[in-house]
Amino acid sequence: LRDVSREAGVSVATVSRVLNTPEVVQKDTRARVEAAIENLGFVRSAAAFAINSGRTRLLGALIPTLESDIFSLTINSIEQTLVDHGFSLIVATTDDDPEKEARKARELVDVGVEGFFLTGVEHSDMLYDLLRRAQVPALAISNFDSNFRLPTVGYDNRWAAKTACAHLIDLGHERIAVVHGPLMGNDRTKARVEAARETLGAQNCWFFEAPVSVAGGVAAAHRALAETASLDAFLCMSDVMAFGVLHELHRCGLSVPKDLSVASIHNLPASEFTHPPLTTVHLPARQMGKRAAECLARWVEHDERPTAICLDTHLVRRSSTLSAGNISGSTQVDPHKRHSR
Amino acid sequence: LRDVSREAGVSVATVSRVLNTPEVVQKDTRARVEAAIENLGFVRSAAAFAINSGRTRLLGALIPTLESDIFSLTINSIEQTLVDHGFSLIVATTDDDPEKEARKARELVDVGVEGFFLTGVEHSDMLYDLLRRAQVPALAISNFDSNFRLPTVGYDNRWAAKTACAHLIDLGHERIAVVHGPLMGNDRTKARVEAARETLGAQNCWFFEAPVSVAGGVAAAHRALAETASLDAFLCMSDVMAFGVLHELHRCGLSVPKDLSVASIHNLPASEFTHPPLTTVHLPARQMGKRAAECLARWVEHDERPTAICLDTHLVRRSSTLSAGNISGSTQVDPHKRHSR
DNA sequence: ATGAAAGCGCTAACAG
DNA sequence: CTGTTAGCGCTTTCAT
Numbered sequence: 023l024r025d026v027s028r029e030a031g032v033s034v035a036t037v038s039r040v041l042n043t044p045e046v047v048q049k050d051t052r053a054r055v056e057a058a059i060e061n062l063g064f065v066r067s068a069a070a071f072a073i074n075s076g077r078t079r080l081l082g083a084l085i086p087t088l089e090s091d092i093f094s095l096t097i098n099s100i101e102q103t104l105v106d107h108g109f110s111l112i113v114a115t116t117d118d119d120p121e122k123e124a125r126k127a128r129e130l131v132d133v134g135v136e137g138f139f140l141t142g143v144e145h146s147d148m149l150y151d152l153l154r155r156a157q158v159p160a161l162a163i164s165n166f167d168s169n170f171r172l173p174t175v176g177y178d179n180r181w182a183a184k185t186a187c188a189h190l191i192d193l194g195h196e197r198i199a200v201v202h203g204p205l206m207g208n209d210r211t212k213a214r215v216e217a218a219r220e221t222l223g224a225q226n227c228w229f230f231e232a233p234v235s236v237a238g239g240v241a242a243a244h245r246a247l248a249e250t251a252s253l254d255a256f257l258c259m260s261d262v263m264a265f266g267v268l269h270e271l272h273r274c275g276l277s278v279p280k281d282l283s284v285a286s287i288h289n290l291p292a293s294e295f296t297h298p299p300l301t302t303v304h305l306p307a308r309q310m311g312k313r314a315a316e317c318l319a320r321w322v323e324h325d326e327r328p329t330a331i332c333l334d335t336h337l338v339r340r341s342s343t344l345s346a347g348n349i350s351g352s353t354q355v356d357p358h359k360r361h362s363r
Numbered sequence: 364l365r366d367v368s369r370e371a372g373v374s375v376a377t378v379s380r381v382l383n384t385p386e387v388v389q390k391d392t393r394a395r396v397e398a399a400i401e402n403l404g405f406v407r408s409a410a411a412f413a414i415n416s417g418r419t420r421l422l423g424a425l426i427p428t429l430e431s432d433i434f435s436l437t438i439n440s441i442e443q444t445l446v447d448h449g450f451s452l453i454v455a456t457t458d459d460d461p462e463k464e465a466r467k468a469r470e471l472v473d474v475g476v477e478g479f480f481l482t483g484v485e486h487s488d489m490l491y492d493l494l495r496r497a498q499v500p501a502l503a504i505s506n507f508d509s510n511f512r513l514p515t516v517g518y519d520n521r522w523a524a525k526t527a528c529a530h531l532i533d534l535g536h537e538r539i540a541v542v543h544g545p546l547m548g549n550d551r552t553k554a555r556v557e558a559a560r561e562t563l564g565a566q567n568c569w570f571f572e573a574p575v576s577v578a579g580g581v582a583a584a585h586r587a588l589a590e591t592a593s594l595d596a597f598l599c600m601s602d603v604m605a606f607g608v609l610h611e612l613h614r615c616g617l618s619v620p621k622d623l624s625v626a627s628i629h630n631l632p633a634s635e636f637t638h639p640p641l642t643t644v645h646l647p648a649r650q651m652g653k654r655a656a657e658c659l660a661r662w663v664e665h666d667e668r669p670t671a672i673c674l675d676t677h678l679v680r681r682s683s684t685l686s687a688g689n690i691s692g693s694t695q696v697d698p699h700k701r702h703s704r
Numbered sequence: 705a706t707g708a709a710a711g712c713g714c715t716a717a718c719a720g
Numbered sequence: 721c722t723g724t725t726a727g728c729g730c731t732t733t734c735a736t
Contacts, residue, residue, distance in 0.1 A: 041731095072730095
């Protein structure tokens, strides 16, 4: 910047002005300065700018993983929305480990983020402590809880699970295998599983935990089929696992929804095109990203602490569950055919 | 920091020391300072640190989108590897638009990134200009080209396409529908399509462009079936599109691989569990992320400009293409059954 | 409209 | 081992 000022024959103050408030500097002076900047290929120091303005225009997102579509969809949406507000996004993955989350949060504070997107409502005290000390606004996504200490922008995971359960019950299903990812450190899954147990009744459901992946779904279905007689339906806590369940069921010669129904939660773009198309509870990942980004941007920018936002979830009925018209007696005796319709 | 020094009754220099080189300061002094830091909840200013050290520990990734598994897998891997090197990752999406890419790159330079991951080898001059002026190292991923002006860490897209084509030809297929995403701004797709045209022979293949998504694959397959008689096989330039093709074929009552073969490129985690499991050319996304992250970290840290890295790709044969044993005459006359075996 | 000068919060010689 | 001091590169009064 000093070089530029010399090259243009003006003071550093003037150069700084054409950088920040070009309208206050005379036209020809500005032209000269801009030429100098161009010549010297000057790029202003981010650090120096930050130290004076107190602004870094950096936001951080702490998410379990990017390998799950639900999060990559959300993050993509957050990033795209943030552009319009002039922010850049640092992503950090936590693998649903609160310790790791706190560690990475610390690193993000150290590089100067002005705000955080956290996932869920289960965090370590170290993280809360950091947030308080560094005075950094933080939003929790993927969950809705108006009583949580941080503002939440998300959906009601319990409700989503209940919706799916109610649908299965409506269809007359009674014996249900619930397939879900690791409970450890994952409050969203916990909430869904708990809601399922309550809605279905503990004696009507069997729980199978496996990694959140297609392969995990395959493994869970395999175990469910082996360990549980006369199942009516599968309820998966995430679509990717449902993909695996569908695959395994097909491999075993079981027909969906004729022999068993499969319902899920997420509604990923691919879920419309499975065999058969998947009945699933839609979770508005993209919309959530957008709303969360807007909230945090406003919070950081205008110091307006947002209030919790609850996004709508709803059942998308497709053909992996019986259509109401089909609920008439069948007389299958195969152990894996449903025993009640 | 001044507050801390006052609270601890030492100079700011000492406080700075316990922050950076704690071992050089006396045990009890250090304890006092640390207590003061704890009391006041002091967090050092990232900007001030950066202005002095000249380091931000920030790297930027410019990718088309996070909504495609191949990129989210890569980014996930990059982020995880970077942690070990003490870097944080800013992600910015470009939608394969060089202008947008250059704009975002500019923003990233303005927030102080020390290095870039770019996608592919097609970029705007503005971007190169920026890279030169800001003196920021940049790596190109998803592609291998040892002659490219920037170091590349990727795979040979032409070779990947050729591998898939060769497999289809080996199987005796002659009339092939090539399904691919938008060519505009996407050098990876261009390379694959071009290689396919050369390998297959222009008179043996038909090209169908659609969005890179399952729905896009469905649409492309629909058009291919309607517009082209007696197709032998589908070659998809990305697995997600193959998922859609498989779906549409099944919907039309066509059997894979009996009536038509389907081959693809990517080998996503889900591709093992389609119906039938997908024959596809494996692209090592995670490994690429890891290698790229290591290269860029080393470059930024030790000023060692890396040399291009070409990662291995290989065909993963599954059942969406005929097994060699099956290549015997069939006498179907349905217009969409293959005419030659 | 422009320049001079005082910091921003911290690090790094250099002195003691 | 610890304190003093001079910046780092820029923004921002306050004069002119």
